Amino acid sequence: MADSNWLTEFPQLDRGELRDIRKALDSGYREFSREYGELIESFFDPLLTFLVWFEKLLLATPWSIVIIAVAGLAYWASRSWKLGLGVVISFLLIGYFGMWDNTMRTMSIILVCTFLAIALGVPIGIAMARSDRTQAIVTPALDIMQTMPAFVYLIPVVMLLGIGKIPGVIAVIIYAIPPVIRLTNLGIRLVDKDVLEAATAYGANPLQRLLGIQLPLAMPTIMAGINQTIMMALSMVVIASMIGVKGLGQPVLKSITNQYFTLGLFNGLAIVALAITFDRVSQAYAKRAQRHMGGLNND
Amino acid sequence: MTDALIKIENLYQLFGPTPKKYMGLVHEGKSKDEILAETGHTLGLKDINLSINKGEIFVIMGLSGSGKSTLIRHFNRLIDPTEGVIKVEGTDVMKLPPKELEQFRRHKMSMVFQRFGLLPHKSVLDNVAYGLQIQGVKKAEALDSAKKWLETVGLAGYEEQYPSQLSGGQQQRVGLARALCTDAEILLMDEAFSALDPLIRSEMQDQLIELQKTLHKTIIFITHDLDEALRLGDRIAILKDGEIVQQGEPEEILLNPATEYVEAFVRDVNRARALTVETVMKDPAYRITAETIKEALEQMRGFKQDYGYVINNDGYQGIVKEDTLQEAYDDDSKADLTNELIEQVDALEQDAVLESVIPTTLEAEFALPVVDTDGNMTGRLSRGTLSDVLGVRH
Ligand SMILES: Nc1ncnc2c1ncn2[C@@H]1O[C@H](COP(=O)(O)OP(=O)(O)OP(=O)(O)O)[C@@H](O)[C@H]1O
Numbered sequence: 001m002a003d004s005n006w007l008t009e010f011p012q013l014d015r016g017e018l019r020d021i022r023k024a025l026d027s028g029y030r031e032f033s034r035e036y037g038e039l040i041e042s043f044f045d046p047l048l049t050f051l052v053w054f055e056k057l058l059l060a061t062p063w064s065i066v067i068i069a070v071a072g073l074a075y076w077a078s079r080s081w082k083l084g085l086g087v088v089i090s091f092l093l094i095g096y097f098g099m100w101d102n103t104m105r106t107m108s109i110i111l112v113c114t115f116l117a118i119a120l121g122v123p124i125g126i127a128m129a130r131s132d133r134t135q136a137i138v139t140p141a142l143d144i145m146q147t148m149p150a151f152v153y154l155i156p157v158v159m160l161l162g163i164g165k166i167p168g169v170i171a172v173i174i175y176a177i178p179p180v181i182r183l184t185n186l187g188i189r190l191v192d193k194d195v196l197e198a199a200t201a202y203g204a205n206p207l208q209r210l211l212g213i214q215l216p217l218a219m220p221t222i223m224a225g226i227n228q229t230i231m232m233a234l235s236m237v238v239i240a241s242m243i244g245v246k247g248l249g250q251p252v253l254k255s256i257t258n259q260y261f262t263l264g265l266f267n268g269l270a271i272v273a274l275a276i277t278f279d280r281v282s283q284a285y286a287k288r289a290q291r292h293m294g295g296l297n298n299d
Numbered sequence: 300m301t302d303a304l305i306k307i308e309n310l311y312q313l314f315g316p317t318p319k320k321y322m323g324l325v326h327e328g329k330s331k332d333e334i335l336a337e338t339g340h341t342l343g344l345k346d347i348n349l350s351i352n353k354g355e356i357f358v359i360m361g362l363s364g365s366g367k368s369t370l371i372r373h374f375n376r377l378i379d380p381t382e383g384v385i386k387v388e389g390t391d392v393m394k395l396p397p398k399e400l401e402q403f404r405r406h407k408m409s410m411v412f413q414r415f416g417l418l419p420h421k422s423v424l425d426n427v428a429y430g431l432q433i434q435g436v437k438k439a440e441a442l443d444s445a446k447k448w449l450e451t452v453g454l455a456g457y458e459e460q461y462p463s464q465l466s467g468g469q470q471q472r473v474g475l476a477r478a479l480c481t482d483a484e485i486l487l488m489d490e491a492f493s494a495l496d497p498l499i500r501s502e503m504q505d506q507l508i509e510l511q512k513t514l515h516k517t518i519i520f521i522t523h524d525l526d527e528a529l530r531l532g533d534r535i536a537i538l539k540d541g542e543i544v545q546q547g548e549p550e551e552i553l554l555n556p557a558t559e560y561v562e563a564f565v566r567d568v569n570r571a572r573a574l575t576v577e578t579v580m581k582d583p584a585y586r587i588t589a590e591t592i593k594e595a596l597e598q599m600r601g602f603k604q605d606y607g608y609v610i611n612n613d614g615y616q617g618i619v620k621e622d623t624l625q626e627a628y629d630d631d632s633k634a635d636l637t638n639e640l641i642e643q644v645d646a647l648e649q650d651a652v653l654e655s656v657i658p659t660t661l662e663a664e665f666a667l668p669v670v671d672t673d674g675n676m677t678g679r680l681s682r683g684t685l686s687d688v689l690g691v692r693h
């Protein structure tokens with residue numbers, strides 16, 4: 001390095017040093033996972049039990065009851081019989097083309113991921129909205145989570161926890177949680193200052209302001225975030241299947257390696273049908289819950 | 300002055316990242332513009348001293364940007380002052396810990412906002428009950444009371460509507476009902492009626508005056524409209540660039556503006572509507588209290604005019620002219636002053652606004668007597684006085 005000209009040649013680390021760094025980091029992490037892997041795994045045990053139980057429940061429930069339940073939920077949330085009917089038809093088609101079990105598996109993991117993402121994301125979003133410092137720390141972390149290729153953070157997760165449902169859930173959540181956090185933060189920050197001031201003037205304490213004013217008024221924005229989170233979770237299904245999450249992702253993966261176009265297309269369409277169902281139901285519900293805020297009601 | 304409910308002493312507000320650092324400049328007497336240019340800090344309020352009595356309507360007035368909203372937000376500490384003392388019933392509001400400050404806001408003060416500040420996601424009834432709900436009052440009780448106040452402000456039947464479904468005037472009534480519902484003794488009103496059209500606005504003013512007759516709240520009312528200030532205020536403080544340039548009773552400000560700024564404010568006011576007869580009348584001179592014509596004539600000789608106001612134990616009776624008396628005296632020098640000699644001229648009531656007495660005063664050939672509600676003469680009002688007050692100003 002001493003005799004080369006640093007103006008023409010980039011002054012880079014030489015291979016030996018680079019390899020040493022890599023080795024040190026890799027072996028360090030490997031040691032860490034050997035040391036603490038079991039502990040962390042046992043920490044996630046209750047979640048795993050629940051995931052398995054929920055998947056079994058969906059699989060064991062007769063298809064007719066699942067369809068009635070999902071269509072009923074869609075109708076209750078949207079009060080639109082068109083949406084209910086659409087859900088019934090798409091689920092019937094899914095079953096007819098032999099994808100019922102995989103769809104139930106995917107649905108179970110997506111529902112659990114969404115629930116966890118909301119349970120983690122909304123409080124984080126609230127914390128961000130309450131302090132500029134927290135926002136300054138969390139925002140770059142979210143940027144990384146959204147842009148870092150999923151495969152990169154799959155590696156340490158798999159090293160730590162092996163292959164299976166839990167690493168899949170973690171990967172899906174890392175990928176899908178940013179929108180709900182960002183939009184919770186944004187929604188709360190955008191709440192009308194006048195309304196908040198009025199609440200303060202009447203002696204509302206911080207908790208009363210949060211639950212009575214900020215969260216309800218931010219709800220349309222938060223719902224948009226939840227909706228995005230569900231969509232992103234579904235789009236992770238294929239990648240998650242690479243680390244052993246069963247469901248609609250696995251046939252897609254198989255059809256890539258074996259060039260089965262039709263198999264891939266069918267399972268892809270099933271994912272799309274699930275996505276549209278979740279999307280429409282959550283949006284319709286959000287809209288219905290916020291009707292009065294638009295002023296002139298549109299029912 | 301001893302029973303001041305609210306006292307504000309040497310209050311300063313300097314807006315900016317490091318206000319404490321530059322308070323020296325403020326005390327040196329640098330102007331708002333100089334401080335802004337030198338330090339980038341905005342002087343919001345400067346050396347405010349106020350003392351507000353129980354049960355009065357205290358109006359704070361000033362042009363846009365003069366610091367009215369900033370000032371009123373100090374009363375319940377929505378803004379903390381840079382320096383100064385705020386005392387309510389002797390308690391230093393600045394020293395209250397957060398929990399007690401919440402209690403103070405819940406029970407002592409309520410506020411009506413310029414832009415309403417209603418909760419868009421709650422029904423009108425829930426909005427009115429909001430203060431009580433925050434206090435933790437039982438739901439049914441809170442809603443009952445809210446219903447009552449909604450009725451008082453004339454919005455019965457709108458309980459289940461949402462704020463966005465009401466007109467501006469109706470929304471402000473909801474705001475007023477919400478403020479009254481907590482039964483706090485101090486009412487803060489920041490340009491509460493400014494966003495309303497003139498008709499609704501004077502309706503709301505009437506309603507406030509009417510309510511105040513029974514409620515006897517202490518009201519701090521902000522406005523940029525002098526007519527409104529004069530109509531509502533027991534006392535008025537005028538704010539300019541964060542400083543109080545004059546405070547006093549409405550007539551005082553109208554008749555003796557302290558600075559050119561106040562004078563400019565006062566110039567366009569409709570004095571005929573703002574002043575009552577009492578505030579401009581002359582003293583109750585030229586009274587005839589005699590029982591006989593002879594004595595009456597003697598009293599009148601001392602006058603600078605040829606008529607007088609006949610007063611007896613029942614108060615003002617009418618006007619008598621010197622030549623009528625002289626004629627009667629020539630007929631019978633020992634006669635009593637009888638009713639036939641007295642001209643029945645109606646007196647003016649001292650509480651009447653000038654506008655209502657302009658025609659009678661201008662048409663009368665005499666300066667008209669002014670009486671109080673018991674019929675006692677308390678002053679007189681002549682054509683000359685009236686045109687002086689209403690006409691060209693010095
Ligand atoms: N948070 C703040 N930061 C900096 N400057 C402020 C802040 N709030 C108010 N000011 C300044 O204080 C001054 C007074 O503002 P304020 O809102 O009290 O005026 P106002 O008399 O209520 O006017 P208006 O009639 O328009 O409501 C203005 O110069 C404004 O720029």
Ligand SMILES: [Mg+2]
Pocket residue numbers: 367368369413490
């Ligand atoms: Mg203002």
